[in-house]
Structure formats: structure tokens, C-alpha cells
Amino acid sequence: MSDVKAARPVWKPAGKVHASEQPFQYPLEREFVEPDWRRLPGYKDVTAAEWEAALWQRRHTVKNLKELQAVFGPLLPASLLESMERDIKERATMSILIPPQMLNTMDEKDLWNDPVRRYMLPAFDDRNPDWPSHPKSSRDSLHESDMWAVEGLTHRYPTKVLAEMLSTCPQYCGHCTRMDLVGNDVPQVVKLRFQLPQKDRYEQMLDYLRKTPSVRDVVVSGGDIANMPITQLEPFVSALMDIPNIKDIRLATRSLEGFRTTGQKSARARSRFGAAHACEQRTPGYSPGRESNQENSGNRISRRSQSGCAAARRQHQRERASGVMLHAARSRQNHAVLLLYV
Numbered sequence: 001m002s003d004v005k006a007a008r009p010v011w012k013p014a015g016k017v018h019a020s021e022q023p024f025q026y027p028l029e030r031e032f033v034e035p036d037w038r039r040l041p042g043y044k045d046v047t048a049a050e051w052e053a054a055l056w057q058r059r060h061t062v063k064n065l066k067e068l069q070a071v072f073g074p075l076l077p078a079s080l081l082e083s084m085e086r087d088i089k090e091r092a093t094m095s096i097l098i099p100p101q102m103l104n105t106m107d108e109k110d111l112w113n114d115p116v117r118r119y120m121l122p123a124f125d126d127r128n129p130d131w132p133s134h135p136k137s138s139r140d141s142l143h144e145s146d147m148w149a150v151e152g153l154t155h156r157y158p159t160k161v162l163a164e165m166l167s168t169c170p171q172y173c174g175h176c177t178r179m180d181l182v183g184n185d186v187p188q189v190v191k192l193r194f195q196l197p198q199k200d201r202y203e204q205m206l207d208y209l210r211k212t213p214s215v216r217d218v219v220v221s222g223g224d225i226a227n228m229p230i231t232q233l234e235p236f237v238s239a240l241m242d243i244p245n246i247k248d249i250r251l252a253t254r255s256l257e258g259f260r261t262t263g264q265k266s267a268r269a270r271s272r273f274g275a276a277h278a279c280e281q282r283t284p285g286y287s288p289g290r291e292s293n294q295e296n297s298g299n300r301i302s303r304r305s306q307s308g309c310a311a312a313r314r315q316h317q318r319e320r321a322s323g324v325m326l327h328a329a330r331s332r333q334n335h336a337v338l339l340l341y342v
């Protein structure tokens, strides 16, 4: 025993590790509100009703540099435009797709240095000439498709899986780690394509999960599930909930519009998966502002507690629309269904 004790390594402080500085100064210097879109030349005549309509946002999503120029007009420096054009031809791994609300977060007075512009619309001159992409990045840098148990279902860890349901998003990010699969082909990357018909693919995923009791946590992702019709998402998530070993289901989206983009269908989605939204605010231990599902993993809401809270639900939806970042729903059979804005 004493030999074991002597051989056991002893933890010592590294000496160099320290907490990073808090980058934000609180309270914030300015109000945390959506900037007025009408300051941008392309949106100067857009009404509030249009701006707030998900379908208007979808229809006016920018898909190329010409449309980008129409939004920013003279605020878009010619040097930046030229550099982005070169990047598309020689470096970019994602095509352009960026919704108006995201463009509206950019600092139109300094687009060269704006962080959202840099990650959504990379320019050739933004990149390090020696390693224009991260030196370790590759087509499938996280090896997700290498670990597909069946097409689209990554099983890397014993208890959790990632279901890549579709290969499109409402926006394309320049840094996307799923650039191998997601989005349109670009000069540098001919994208991987799912081979199986979608219905068969989803069925194979469910079959695998039925046969694999070690899995309890499913991340339902893409691309982005905001692009998945609720008529496909609903049966898939319902089937997951019928698998006894699946306890946690996370619906992942980066789209700030999320289910609102599906119009009337969203009501059905909410009634199916999100009926507990408002009640969550009354549930001890739940905080809609917390971004980690771990922090909310103890949240359990009974069906009875979901009734009679329509007003609170509407309030919650308003809060969500105005920036609540995590939205959790409790469904039947002790499952946790979380809608994550990532």
C-alpha cells in the first residue's frame, strides 16, 4: 500500500494559471437594445412590422456581395469589398448567408474591425498569410462524420450522440466547424452530401438509439434545426421521447428567430414541446437566463403545472424574442427538452 501511496502523483499548482480578466464592464455603458436598423441605407424604409416579421428576415437574408453592398451602401469600404471578393475566390469555406438582424449588429462605422463581420464575412486580409485557416482545421475537423454510427448520427461519447438532421442553416458562419457538410459548395470545398433519403436516415438514427441503451442524451442539430420543418422535427423528437433510455433532448439552433420562422406551425411546436415555457419561470431552480443545460438539468415540470399559464407563456415568448438565450421545455415521461441558442 505504501508503495502505491509513494507512486501516486501529487497535484501542485501550476503557478501560471489565473482567472482571466472580466472583459465586460458592468453596468453596461449603453442600454442593451437592438440598434435601429434604419441607420443602414438598405433598411432605411423598413417598418417595424416588416423588421420583426420572421418571413421578411428570411426573404431579405443577404446571399452575395451585391446584396451586402445594397445594405451598407457607402458605409462598406471598397477595400473591404475587394478583400471579401478575393476571399470568396481563394479561401472561404462557407458561402454567404446572413440575415438582416445579424447585419444590424455590426458597427457600420468600422466594418473592417467589427467582430461579427469578421466571423460571418471573412476578408482575405483578415487571414494570417501563413495559415489562412486554423493549422489543425480540416474538412471535418471534429471528425464528426468519421464517428457516424449511422449516417448523420455521431456517437463519440458513451452516453450522448449528435444527430445531424440537415445540412443547411439560416446563416452561414465563416468559421463553421461543420464546413465539410453544411452549406453550399464553394470554390475551395465541394461539400459532403447525405446519401440516404432523409426519411430512411432519421429511421436509421432512431433504430440505432433503440438498440443502444447506453445513450441518454441526444443533441438534435444540423446545420441548424431552425431550417427543419416542424412536420419533420416533431415526429423525430416524439419518437426520441418514446425511447426509454433517452432522457435529455437538446434542440440546437443559432438562429435568433428559431421556431418563429415557421409561422403558424410554431404554435404546434410550442404546444408539443414548449407548453411548459412559461411555467419554467415558476419552477424552483430554473433560470431562463442560464446558458448551460447542466445548470437547469434538475428542472422538472409536471403537466398539471403547465395549465393556466397562457399569459405567462406569452410573456415568456416576448422575453425570448427580445433576447432570452436559452429556452427549456419539459415534456412527458421525465424527459428534458431544451432549445439552445448556440
Ligand code: SF4
Binding pocket: 168, 169, 171, 172, 173, 175, 176, 177, 178, 179, 182, 222, 223, 224, 254
Ligand atoms: S450555424 Fe452552426 S452549423 Fe450553421 S454555419 Fe454557423 S456554425 Fe456552422
